[in-house]
Amino acid sequence: MKAYGITILLFIDSCLQSVDGYLSSPHVGQEPPYNRDAQQSPVITSPVVPAPTTVSPISPSVHKCPSRGLCSKLPADCITCTQLYNCTYGKPASFSCEAKPDVHCLGPSGQQVTNFSLTMNCQFCWQLDPSKYQCTNSTSCMTVACPRKRYNATCTVLDHVHCLGNRIFLKRLYCNWTGGYKWSTALALSITLGGFGADRFYLGQWREGLGKLFSFGGLGIWTLIDVLLIGVGYVGPADGSLYI
Structure with a gap:
């Protein structure tokens, strides 16, 4: 029993010495060193900017040709x-x-x-057949007039057509556009309901239509005259467009 007791005492003593040495170490219970300079002036790193790459310009003709x-x-x-x-x-x-x-x-x-x-x-571009170029269309000129009116159009030659001179040119063309009015409808209204001004109302001519309505077609005379004028195409839509 005495030998066992001495052995236990020696083991306890060695354990106490190990714990005491660890607690007395300078790394236990202390805060990491404080860097005053690092706290006052933090290091800021700039983002990495890739070097600009130079792209050679591409001619516009490459995409079209x-x-x-x-x-x-x-x-x-x-x-x-x-x-x-x-x-x-x-x-x-x-x-x-x-x-x-x-x-x-x-x-x-x-x-x-x-x-x-x-x-x-x-041949020059402006001398080409009209089917070989495209022109702007004006919707503000009167198509029904005597003499026929013209407008200045900007024309561009089609891509596959070759000619001399400038491919974009000006040309005076006859007014040629439509607002959707039918000649057959206007003539039918003039013959059947012309005495009530239905033909003039259809063409957008409200004042003439009211005049025919309250005068009973000018006692029939105005009605006959309108039938002739609409039949030959002299009287057209109020917006100045062509019949379809």
């Missing part, structure tokens, strides 16, 4: 041709043309070329 096709089939806006003003009007002539930058096309042999020859009729 077909690539790897025949040069002779390119639209007129994709090529630049010499202007031969000494050619014979209306006759085919050969023009020296060059594809615009960034436009790639092929010659007759299937090889990529830059300069090529193009055959087209010798």
Whole structure:
């Protein structure tokens, strides 16, 4: 029993010494060192900005012009041709043309070329057939008038058509638009209900319609005159448009 007691005392003593050494360590029970400079002037890191990448500009003609096709089939806006003003009007002539930058096309042999020859009729753009250009339409001019009225239209040549001069030009055209009024309906109303001004009301001419209504068609005389005027197309819609 004495030997067991001594052994237990020695074990307890070694445990107490270990605990005492850990508690007496400088790392226990102390706060981490305080950095005054770090607290007063915090370090701020700037975000990483990627370096700008340079993109080479792309010519607008690249999106409009077909690539790897025949040069002779390119639209007129994709090529630049010499202007031969000494050619014979209306006759085919050969023009020296060059594809615009960034436009790639092929010659007759299937090889990529830059300069090529193009055959087209010798005429200015404003001399083309009306089916080869598009013009703006005016809805403010009178179509039913004597003499017929004209308006200044801005015309643009179609892409696949080649011609001399400016592809955008001005041209005086006859007023040609419609508001949806039918000539047959106006004539039928003039014959059947013209005495009550129905034809004038239909065409949007309210004052004339009221005049015919309260005068019983001008005792029939006004009615007969309107039948003739509407029949020949002299009397039209009040907005100045054409019949359909």
